[in-house]
Amino acid sequence: MTDDILLAYQKAWIEDTATVKVWEKSRRIGASYVEALASVLEAAKSKEAGGQSSYYLSYSKEMTQQFARDCAFWAKHLNAAASALEEVAIKDEDKDITVYRLRFASGFEIWGLPSTARSLRSKQGRVIIDEAAFVDDLDELIKAALALQMWGGCIRILSTHNGDDNPFNELVKEIREGKKQYSLHRTTFDQALAQGLYPRICLVKGEAWSKEQQETWREGIISDYGEGADEELFCIPVRAGTRYFPSSLLEAVSDPTVAVIRKACEDSFTFEKEEQRVKEFDTWLKEEVRDILLAHKNPVYLGEDFARSGDLTSIFFDEQLPDGRLLTFLVLELRNVPFSQQWQVITYVMDTLPRLGSAAFDSRGNGQMIAELTAQAWPGSVYQVMISTKWYAETFPGLKGRMEDRTTNLPADPFIRDDFRVVGLKAGVPCVLERSGGPRERRHGDGAISKLMAFYAAKEDEEHGYQPMTYESVTTPNPYRQGDPDPWNNE
Numbered sequence: 001m002t003d004d005i006l007l008a009y010q011k012a013w014i015e016d017t018a019t020v021k022v023w024e025k026s027r028r029i030g031a032s033y034v035e036a037l038a039s040v041l042e043a044a045k046s047k048e049a050g051g052q053s054s055y056y057l058s059y060s061k062e063m064t065q066q067f068a069r070d071c072a073f074w075a076k077h078l079n080a081a082a083s084a085l086e087e088v089a090i091k092d093e094d095k096d097i098t099v100y101r102l103r104f105a106s107g108f109e110i111w112g113l114p115s116t117a118r119s120l121r122s123k124q125g126r127v128i129i130d131e132a133a134f135v136d137d138l139d140e141l142i143k144a145a146l147a148l149q150m151w152g153g154c155i156r157i158l159s160t161h162n163g164d165d166n167p168f169n170e171l172v173k174e175i176r177e178g179k180k181q182y183s184l185h186r187t188t189f190d191q192a193l194a195q196g197l198y199p200r201i202c203l204v205k206g207e208a209w210s211k212e213q214q215e216t217w218r219e220g221i222i223s224d225y226g227e228g229a230d231e232e233l234f235c236i237p238v239r240a241g242t243r244y245f246p247s248s249l250l251e252a253v254s255d256p257t258v259a260v261i262r263k264a265c266e267d268s269f270t271f272e273k274e275e276q277r278v279k280e281f282d283t284w285l286k287e288e289v290r291d292i293l294l295a296h297k298n299p300v301y302l303g304e305d306f307a308r309s310g311d312l313t314s315i316f317f318d319e320q321l322p323d324g325r326l327l328t329f330l331v332l333e334l335r336n337v338p339f340s341q342q343w344q345v346i347t348y349v350m351d352t353l354p355r356l357g358s359a360a361f362d363s364r365g366n367g368q369m370i371a372e373l374t375a376q377a378w379p380g381s382v383y384q385v386m387i388s389t390k391w392y393a394e395t396f397p398g399l400k401g402r403m404e405d406r407t408t409n410l411p412a413d414p415f416i417r418d419d420f421r422v423v424g425l426k427a428g429v430p431c432v433l434e435r436s437g438g439p440r441e442r443r444h445g446d447g448a449i450s451k452l453m454a455f456y457a458a459k460e461d462e463e464h465g466y467q468p469m470t471y472e473s474v475t476t477p478n479p480y481r482q483g484d485p486d487p488w489n490n491e
Helices: 008-015 031-044 061-077 138-151 167-176 189-194 197-205 211-234 247-253 267-271 274-294 339-352 367-377 389-404 414-421 446-463
Strands: 020-025 054-058 086-092 095-103 109-114 126-130 154-159 183-187 259-264 300-305 312-320 326-335 356-362 382-385 423-426 429-432
Touching: 008 031, 008 183, 020 167, 031 054, 031 061, 031 109, 031 126, 031 154, 054 061, 061 095, 061 109, 061 126, 126 138, 138 154, 138 167, 154 167, 167 183, 183 189, 189 197, 189 211, 197 211, 247 389, 247 414, 259 274, 274 326, 274 339, 300 339, 300 367, 300 446, 312 339, 312 446, 326 339, 326 446, 339 367, 356 367, 356 446, 367 382, 382 446, 389 429, 389 446, 414 423, 414 446
Parallel strands: 020 154, 020 183, 054 109, 054 126, 126 154, 259 326, 300 356, 356 382
Antiparallel strands: 086 095, 095 109, 300 312, 312 326, 423 429
């Protein structure tokens, strides 16, 4: 019944009855879609015919929703007696989470679950782990799924790559080396095209197919993925440590008009009298920083990466222009500056900016104090960021996309450019991998992190937004203002 609508690589996946099978795949080739069909076929069978429930796990709620909708589509297409798709709220570690369920007349079900090992407790049937390279703990998830084999269950693992030191790639290598006796499928973007992917897309969209049109479409998809095409489309995992920001991209967004102002202190400065320290920084701020801040009237987003000694504190100032560009106009770098003077700098610049959008502060370690003080002084306008692998994974791609679209910029400064050059991939996640600079100029990606913080503040405001403060002036009588009546004159 389904032979006429499946491509060769999709048929090969469904027809493979191995207990554990792994699909190393390109994006956009209909892999999850055909696994939804397999799940429906199994759930529609009776117990006597070997039917089973299926449990789908992915890192993304949106992917889980789409898989559940695909299952509902196949159930209707195959006239499989099934209930309407249900969203079910269940309690999990003192919080409610949403799962998805499709029930069949056979008594079996298809569930969409969060990608945690505990989701599989007391379950029996088929386990599908989709985009396995992106789940939090693939090894634990597979270990939990393997327990379902005892009573006839099976495991299906599908993913694009996410770095060569990712657990998914390690699993693929172990299969190829014969260390694990699992079935392995591999489908690149070009292999899918050779087996009829684009003609099928044209058929679904009601468009005529031509070889020329297919080649144009192929080039467009590859262009969309840019440097990620090898990994996303051609099953080539990116080598760990690969630079995340190519030199050509950094050069393209370098802007010589951005001011970079640096302030360093000797160790003895910390123990000078408070009034002397305050006076020196007040003079520096008024002479070198104030006029730059006052010249920018659009919303300004501030990003800070904190350091007290060794590394440096970096503060980026990004202005949101009416055309949507987010442009850096100033970077302050503070090296070996006492806590009290760092706080002095923060309060000065945030008070001086004509229009502060919001600010994001590094809240790990010593930076937590400055971040907390700022959040107290500017309630509702400060994000206290606990930097994590998850935060890097969610935030760096957006900044890189802005750079590729030329809707943001960087200072044409060799030290800051080096901060971006030490951002590389670790287990598929961009993060700072190494230090740069000499013994007295040591850096640890400080400029890259503070730029990322400014981008994050702007993004959060755009997506969630704080309510801007507005006011309407009210005129009241003033006897000392020319033209106002004297309230004491009864004449």
